[in-house]
Amino acid sequence: MWRKFRIAVLLLILLIVAANTWFDRLYSTDWSNPLSVAIVPANGDGSATAERYVRQLTADAFQPIETFFAEEGMEYGIALDRPVRVLLGSQVRDLPPMIEPGTGRLGIMLWSLRARYWAWRIDGPPGTEVKLFVLYHDPRQTPALQHSVGMQKGLFGIVHVFADRTMAGSNDTVIAHELLHTLGATDKYGPDNLPRLPDGYAEPDLQPLYPQSFAELMGGRIPVSARQAEIPESLDQVVIGPTTAAEIGWAQ
Ligand SMILES: [Zn+2]
Structure with missing residues (x-):
């Protein structure tokens, strides 16, 4: 009661x-x-x-x-x-x-x-x-x-x-x-903490794809290989991707 x-x-x-x-x-x-x-x-x-x-x-x-x-x-x-x-x-x-x-x-x-x-x-x-x-x-x-x-x-x-x-x-x-x-904004990484393609990547079109140099803010980490991603040391290594930008009202 x-x-x-x-x-x-x-x-x-x-x-x-x-x-x-x-x-x-x-x-x-x-x-x-x-x-x-x-x-x-x-x-x-x-x-x-x-x-x-x-x-x-x-x-x-x-x-x-x-x-x-x-x-x-x-x-x-x-x-x-x-x-x-x-x-x-x-x-x-x-x-x-x-x-x-x-x-x-x-x-x-x-x-x-x-x-x-x-x-x-x-x-x-x-x-x-x-x-x-x-x-x-x-x-x-x-x-x-x-x-x-x-x-x-x-x-x-x-x-x-x-x-x-x-x-x-x-x-x-x-x-x-x-x-x-x-x-x-929503998370863009999987249960394994690995950023998801393409939204969780700063440069999803990079050739070759790995290693990436930047993290997407909501992807969280820098993908250095298909199975490994590193925590960025500062915001200098981070970008905001177009999907996240749209979620916060920055883009369509
Ligand atoms: Zn989160």
């Missing part, structure tokens, strides 16, 4: 949240104004390393993300100097609800509602349209990260990255990937 009541209240709150975010979503892929994206950092594993790393973060650290979207947008005739504007929010102490591996469909649905409500309650800097909660982890304590997510409903992402300066470039590619999920 109590549980049903709690779910009913949660659904009511979410209805209000949905009404609030409906217009945001409509305008997020309009591209007549820059999209304001807040990076809200958090210490993902409670380590001293992650704490130090989060404290030294500045908005400038995410400049490569702005530059990437400006350069790629130009390829698709986006007239804005800075289609994506990255703002740095204050560190959040309260961590998002986590999803246990092996959770069923109903569990995932309830988790996504809870996560959305959690994200909605945390304010980003003024003007924020998309909130990306970036959880930093000490690579020695957490060598393999949880799966990051970007949610279109609610315009937020929960992104797991490493608290290590040498990994800032690959962190940027994960952040940019999840950002595009919030704007409606």
